[in-house]
Amino acid sequence: MKEKITAQSIRLFEKKGFTETSIQDVVDSLGVTKGTFYYYFSSKEELLMDIHLGYIDGLLLYQEQILKDASKSCKEKLFEIVTMLITSISSQGAAAKIFFREINNLNSEHVELIVQKRDQFRLNIEELIRTGVENGEFRPELDVLIITMAILGITNWSYQWFNPSGRVTDREVAEIFVEMILKGIQVN
Amino acid sequence: MKEKITAQSIRLFEKKGFTETSIQDVVDSLGVTKGTFYYYFSSKEELLMDIHLGYIDGLLLYQEQILKDASKSCKEKLFEIVTMLITSISSQGAAAKIFFREINNLNSEHVELIVQKRDQFRLNIEELIRTGVENGEFRPELDVLIITMAILGITNWSYQWFNPSGRVTDREVAEIFVEMILKGIQVN
Amino acid sequence: MKEKITAQSIRLFEKKGFTETSIQDVVDSLGVTKGTFYYYFSSKEELLMDIHLGYIDGLLLYQEQILKDASKSCKEKLFEIVTMLITSISSQGAAAKIFFREINNLNSEHVELIVQKRDQFRLNIEELIRTGVENGEFRPELDVLIITMAILGITNWSYQWFNPSGRVTDREVAEIFVEMILKGIQVN
Amino acid sequence: MKEKITAQSIRLFEKKGFTETSIQDVVDSLGVTKGTFYYYFSSKEELLMDIHLGYIDGLLLYQEQILKDASKSCKEKLFEIVTMLITSISSQGAAAKIFFREINNLNSEHVELIVQKRDQFRLNIEELIRTGVENGEFRPELDVLIITMAILGITNWSYQWFNPSGRVTDREVAEIFVEMILKGIQVN
DNA sequence: GATGAATGAGCGTTCATTCAT
């Protein structure tokens, strides 16, 4: 039941927004009562936090697996991380939208925890870029921090537009993105 | 007075969010009463729409000026548009945050209008890239639509992190971004 | 309107208890809406605090007037204070009941303030007894603190049973009380 | 288990109040579940009634024992009853507070029964005073009903302030009270 | 132009109680 509530909430929060979706909306759509909701969650905010944690923890876990694989180059790892992000947006689009859009509806302690985890994710990419610079894969003059923000912008922004059933698959988008990140768009 | 209300609202909406900011908050912080608000605005949503229009119309206007300058190359125009976006986030940070974050609080007609304008802005960039491909500035195999989304992601995402009083100026960020967009990050 | 709400609330809180009386009950009985209530009071607890302050401040003010009258003996002052308490319970019975019964529904800060005022009222009586002992009106071996509590018990308890329209008037009750306090009940 | 629930409830009801203490609070603090509570009690109100009965029935029983002792004078009996009341507040302080404070949370039938028992307790004291008047121990002009209320006020009020671990013991308080009741406070 | 009293619909949350297991 807790999972049913979470799943349904993700759907509704994505469609109507967190604040605009009432607990009543959630439980009505499941044919249960508000009491049931509060049996499983202590507050609406806790539910939102659950959704946030479910999303970011999954990403962090997968990112770590990618990064610790000593057999791959930095370029390959970058490609895999970008792919992972687009894929996650593709497969968990609703949760992703909530994650990027509704963070301000968490209380300050929870915001802090989520921001910490987002920071960790970003720092891991910074580290990857830095390593790539050091081992000669990436250009030495790069401003690692800004470049990392650019890469995150490219990928994260796709929650705003990427359509899993559109012309281009998630993997193809990732390939285009990485091609651009590595080679740029100009003719040499 | 209408402008004072708008300006103050932008500040409050950015800090606390649109839904979490009440009309009472706005008028209290200005030392006037709710009646005054409703003399100038027919609804809270109209105020939000005003803020949205103020932001996007400014961008569109400036974008057009950049694009119609026949003396500049596509690369140069791209640089100017990127700079404009970062600068706008730098100088109108609060309005930018509201623009990207609170669109769902507009009613459906207004959402449609804003989306149309955002689409126009994007289509203009697509057109610019396409022209660059055709005239040999950009690589011919580019997927113009996805690349445009990547560029928008890079720039728009900066509303999430760019700090005008930080280490790097808006212009420097724009330069780093365009350098990356054009040349990529890998060593050739 | 604020006074109408307060007056009606006193009536309802006395009859049904503070917790058992809802804001809905209050506003329904006045033919207004909840919004009106919250236009005048920031919370239900604030209303309760208003009622408490209205009661205790009135008593303290009157008590001071009695005590500062240099022309009266301690016995006379004691009689006037007892009379005042019974009379206040007679004329403001409902507020008195709420005052004695519902203090625990105030928040901790407000409880502290009210307790402080009740303490002040008590300390003033202690001081009166002490003065009476010193000037030979009262017996020298009295335990002033406990005696004060006994006097307060006699008077305050009357909120539980005193009926203004009963056999004995408030003034008569006060006379009986003071007679007993001064002379006791046994035959000498 | 039923006694454990009752004992724990008395502690919680005294600290937080009856209405403010939920069944959940009670069962959580005992490490059991709500179902268990409803196995032993048919309602929260029944539990409160149990507490009331436990307190008043004890007092009535003891009062009867005191009163039927033909070897004691009315003064002595009065002293013993006052002592009993202060002692009960001292030893069962929490239950006493609940008894005096939460009676309004009983349903009307139960209120009636408790009031009846409180009345019986009071009537027994009235009878004692009346006998004392008739046999010459107490002054003949006393208003027995009001005097009884005064005595009850003195003793019952002590649930508001008496501290068993304070400067004065329960027995000493009783002695001071009875001394005052019998002789008054003025110098003859 | 501006006020401020009043509305009314809705929201998040609580909690005593029930009941199948």
Next chain:
DNA sequence: TATGAATGAACGCTCATTCAT
């Protein structure tokens, strides 16, 4: 005996909006 999922009614409170002045 005891559990725990589920209910449903109520509650305190918020807030965008209206409107007579």
